Amino acid sequence: MSKIDKSVRRQYRTKVSEDFPEKIQFGPWEFRKKSSMRYGENPGYPAAFYQEVGARGPNMATLEVLQEGTKGLSYINVADMDLGQRLNRKLTQIFKNKKICVLIKHEMPAGVALADDGVMAFTRAWGCDPLSNFGSVDIFNYRVEADLARVII
Incomplete structure (x- = not known):
């Protein structure tokens, strides 16, 4: 590996200091910083929520997962949740009486399925690409009951 490659790799992995304001005003809208994120679009890039x-x-900022957890969320995690939520909402409008499961990994749908049964919807979505779906953000338009939770775990 060349010295330049090593330098770029070292710089890429160096954490950039965070400097995000506690509040931001965009016209009539005011936003308050809820939390710092583990990293931005790439490791080493700072981000805030x-x-x-x-x-x-209910909205993304009120989700419990954003308030708990040991590892913390990254920008990509939140982007995956947003994409999955939007895709699931659209599909739910089209297929009103179906259970829909959307699995997102790195801002790409990795599995999408619908069924009459929640476990079957997840199983079909997972089957689209089991390798990529490991560590995915899983979005459902239905309540996750114990039988589905056992399958997920």
């Missing part, structure tokens, strides 16, 4: 002040109802 903001929540709109006064936002009501």
